[in-house]
Amino acid sequence: MPQENQNNERRSEDLCPRPDVPPAMPTEPLVTPIYQAAVYRCDDPDQADSLLSGAQRGYVYSRDANPNSDLLAERVRGLHGAERAVTCGSGMAACAAIALAHLTSGDHVLLGDQMYGRTQGLFEKELVRLGVTSARVDACDAAAVARAMTPRTKLVVCETITNPLVRVVDIAALAQVAERGGARLVVDNTFASPVLCRPLELGAHVVFESLTKIMNGHSDVLLGVVCGSSAGWERMTGVVATYGLSAPPFDCWLAARGIGTLALRAEKASTNALAAAEILAERSECAAVYYPGLAKHPDHELARRQFAGRFGSMLSFTLAGGSAAAERFIHAAKSIPFCPSLGDLSTTLSHPESTSHRGLTPEQRAALGITGGTIRLSVGIESPEAIVAALAEGLAAV
Ligand SMILES: Cc1ncc(COP(=O)(O)O)c(C=O)c1O
Numbered sequence: 001m002p003q004e005n006q007n008n009e010r011r012s013e014d015l016c017p018r019p020d021v022p023p024a025m026p027t028e029p030l031v032t033p034i035y036q037a038a039v040y041r042c043d044d045p046d047q048a049d050s051l052l053s054g055a056q057r058g059y060v061y062s063r064d065a066n067p068n069s070d071l072l073a074e075r076v077r078g079l080h081g082a083e084r085a086v087t088c089g090s091g092m093a094a095c096a097a098i099a100l101a102h103l104t105s106g107d108h109v110l111l112g113d114q115m116y117g118r119t120q121g122l123f124e125k126e127l128v129r130l131g132v133t134s135a136r137v138d139a140c141d142a143a144a145v146a147r148a149m150t151p152r153t154k155l156v157v158c159e160t161i162t163n164p165l166v167r168v169v170d171i172a173a174l175a176q177v178a179e180r181g182g183a184r185l186v187v188d189n190t191f192a193s194p195v196l197c198r199p200l201e202l203g204a205h206v207v208f209e210s211l212t213k214i215m216n217g218h219s220d221v222l223l224g225v226v227c228g229s230s231a232g233w234e235r236m237t238g239v240v241a242t243y244g245l246s247a248p249p250f251d252c253w254l255a256a257r258g259i260g261t262l263a264l265r266a267e268k269a270s271t272n273a274l275a276a277a278e279i280l281a282e283r284s285e286c287a288a289v290y291y292p293g294l295a296k297h298p299d300h301e302l303a304r305r306q307f308a309g310r311f312g313s314m315l316s317f318t319l320a321g322g323s324a325a326a327e328r329f330i331h332a333a334k335s336i337p338f339c340p341s342l343g344d345l346s347t348t349l350s351h352p353e354s355t356s357h358r359g360l361t362p363e364q365r366a367a368l369g370i371t372g373g374t375i376r377l378s379v380g381i382e383s384p385e386a387i388v389a390a391l392a393e394g395l396a397a398v
Contacts, residue, residue, distance in 0.1 A: 091210025
């Protein structure tokens with residue numbers, strides 16, 4: 001063989017060394033490593049067949065399953081006391097997976113009237129093209145939901161704590177209504193997290209969460225999860241893999257780490273949120289403060305019962321001075337970043353009229369009680385003094 005060819009062969013081998021065998025290790029890592037691999041090598045066709053058919057547990061292709069997404073799903077499954085869980089690439093991917101797994105053309109869905117905007121968009125703009133119809137209903141009024149059920153209603157979809165006015169939904173009551181009507185109750189538990197509420201234990205049939213928020217808690221991944229019962233679960237995992245809604249290994253690894261401190265963070269953020277709500281409620285600049293921990297909140301008693309004494313990290317308030325006051329507050333409260341998300345370590349704020357609820361007409365927003373002066377706070381785990389000082393800075397400018 002000519003000298004030049006030999007060198008070329010050697011060079012290409014150096015660039016693509018195969019097989020990739022990890023060094024022998026007498027010890028195992030304490031934490032699960034990141035399996036940043038798209039595909040796994042099979043010994044032979046028999047093994048491939050047995051893995052792909054599910055006869056043998058293991059991994060072949062990362063979109064179907066990977067160790068980091070399975071580990072994360074297992075953690076969340078445990079937190080919810082669920083029979084099954086699957087992770088998805090975002091909260092919306094989780095919501096889409098539920099819809100695609102449960103619905104078919106001709107089916108009808110009842111949607112809470114204070115749902116996250118994209119969730120409403122999924123059902124009202126996307127699934128309608130596939131022949132699925134929906135109607136909005138006040139999910140805090142179980143009797144209204146019962147009246148709105150139709151023989152074609154397959155799913156009732158609500159959030160445990162609504163956005164942005166933090167109303168609390170009676171999950172047990174709604175689960176009964178759904179079941180009586182032959183439908184399933186799907187709960188978006190993103191605002192509550194399993195620290196506050198485990199909807200499956202209250203009778204909900206399926207629960208999903210955006211892990212992007214307080215579950216991961218560090219604003220550095222987009223992920224979601226679906227939890228439910230074993231019955232028909234293959235349909236759910238099949239939809240996730242087939243539509244490519246699955247979760248990438250590195251993000252799952254980060255979220256599994258974040259979830260390790262969820263209970264501590266949620267506890268501290270709840271305490272801080274109650275302190276912030278109590279202070280805001282005393283201020284004349286605030287026309288209204290929405291937090292279920294306040295005795296005057298319409299769902300205070302339900303929240304006490306359903307959330308075992310905690311009230312969560314989310315609160316909203318409406319400034320009496322309307323949009324102009326909100327703008328001044330947002331500029332002045334410099335240490336509270338204006339981020340249309342939630343669940344970070346730090347306190348952040350959002351302005352529903354210009355972000356999450358911009359898709360609604362002014363009349364629809366007014367009917368829900370959202371005005372230009374409404375500000376939503378996602379309370380973090382700073383010292384309560386730091387949060388109070390930051391709010392005072394904003395209010396001073398109002
Ligand atoms: C209540 C709620 N549910 C679902 C989602 C969607 O989650 P993701 O952004 O991870 O897709 C969000 C996003 O803001 C949300 O606030």
